[in-house]
Amino acid sequence: MVEVEFGSKKRVYLPANLGECNPEEYKKVSILLLDYFSNKISYSTLKVQIAAVLLGYKLNRNSTEEGVANLVIISDFVDQYFYTDENNNNSINLDIFEDKVPVLKTLFSRYYSCGENYEKMTYGQYADASRFFQMFGKEHNIDYLYTLIAILYTRKNEQYDSKAIDKRIAKFKKYIHPGEAFGVYLLFAAFMKGVATTEINWRGENLDLSILFEGNSESNTDMPGLGADSLVYTLAEHGSLGVAENVRKTNFWEVMLLMYELKKQSVEREKQQNNASNK
Numbered sequence: 001m002v003e004v005e006f007g008s009k010k011r012v013y014l015p016a017n018l019g020e021c022n023p024e025e026y027k028k029v030s031i032l033l034l035d036y037f038s039n040k041i042s043y044s045t046l047k048v049q050i051a052a053v054l055l056g057y058k059l060n061r062n063s064t065e066e067g068v069a070n071l072v073i074i075s076d077f078v079d080q081y082f083y084t085d086e087n088n089n090n091s092i093n094l095d096i097f098e099d100k101v102p103v104l105k106t107l108f109s110r111y112y113s114c115g116e117n118y119e120k121m122t123y124g125q126y127a128d129a130s131r132f133f134q135m136f137g138k139e140h141n142i143d144y145l146y147t148l149i150a151i152l153y154t155r156k157n158e159q160y161d162s163k164a165i166d167k168r169i170a171k172f173k174k175y176i177h178p179g180e181a182f183g184v185y186l187l188f189a190a191f192m193k194g195v196a197t198t199e200i201n202w203r204g205e206n207l208d209l210s211i212l213f214e215g216n217s218e219s220n221t222d223m224p225g226l227g228a229d230s231l232v233y234t235l236a237e238h239g240s241l242g243v244a245e246n247v248r249k250t251n252f253w254e255v256m257l258l259m260y261e262l263k264k265q266s267v268e269r270e271k272q273q274n275n276a277s278n279k
Contacts, residue, residue, distance in 0.1 A: 004074040014054045016080050018186070019096045021054075026100040028053045029081075030186065031179025033092065038140070043090065047075035094190040101184050104153050106175040111153035111168070113184075118191055123255040124248030125151055125160050133188055145181040146172050152184060159249075195256070209256060211263050 001013040001020060015021040021029055029050055036046040048071045052059050057067065082090040104111045114121035121129075129151045136144035150168040154160055172181070194200075200207045247255065 002077045002080070004077060012055065014051075014077065016077065017093050017095060018081055018100075019093075019098070021100065023100050023102070025054060026183055027180050030183030031177060033186070034179040034182040037182075044075075047078040048072055050078045050081070051075040092186060092189075094186065094193050096187060096190040097194075100187060101180070104149065104172065104176055104180070104184075106171050109155065109171070112156055113153055118252060121152070121252045122160055122248060123250050123252050124162065126252045127248065128162055129188060130192070133185065133192070136185060142178050142181075145178060145185055146176070148188065149176065149181045149184045152188070200256075207257070207260050209260060211267065212256070212259055 002016040003011055003013055005011050015025060018026065018029065032041070032046055032049050032053070035041045036043065041049070048068070049059065051057075051071050051074055055071075057063075057071065059068070059071075081093055083093055084090055099113055099116050102113050114125065118126075129148055132144045132148045132151065135141070136148065146169050147165070149172055150165040151160070151162075153168075195209055196212075197210060200209055
């Protein structure tokens with residue numbers, strides 16, 4: 001958290017980055033972030049508006065000059081929500097380690113995420129979600145955001161079926177703000193980044209999954225991909241998980257564990273062959 005002074009001798013603590021936002025704050029900030037990345041608002045305006053929503057300060061025609069001036073002064077903390085490269089381009093700080101959007105609500109229904117660290121996600125969900133994630137990153141088409149959330153959110157105890165998401169997409173377009181869908185996109189981006197760059201603990205074993213992503217450059221979003229769809233058929237040919245449809249129904253992390261073991265074996269074989277050829 002970051003301590004800021006707002007108004008006369010009033011000190012408050014605000015989230016220093018997206019990862020520190022509670023779910024309601026995360027939703028509000030995600031809406032503003034989509035406006036910024038859609039070029040609807042400037043970076044300076046974004047900073048002031050994020051400061052305002054986190055403080056619960058309503059910006060309108062009745063806002064005082066002093067209030068707006070204070071917002072401008074304290075809004076510099078929002079810089080911590082971004083990384084800035086040498087060309088002064090901003091990318092969002094994706095150090096997010098909690099499920100900020102556990103539920104999406106429509107008029108009469110609730111749809112649930114795949115849980116913390118996407119623990120309930122099937123490989124089929126991952127393959128489909130990663131495709132639309134990358135498509136949105138390239139084309140910025142809002143329709144891809146709605147398809148993404150329709151893939152990742154299902155009713156409680158509902159099994160994911162790629163052939164049954166059209167109705168869900170239509171319902172989400174009616175009731176879910178595109179900024180909230182963008183928040184899910186950011187969570188998925190943080191997840192993909194984490195899987196590809198950090199050590200994961202799965203069932204008591206620490207796995208360095210980065211070896212699965214080395215040399216992969218599928219996406220222009222700087223997020224590694226797995227060639228997710230082709231991997232389904234590769235594993236089906238391997239036979240460990242059965243036919244392609246069975247691979248898609250298998251838990252994502254089970255597939256990662258299998259791929260991790262296969263990759264380690266491949267690296268070890270290559271090492272042994274190199275050692276033998278050097279003798």
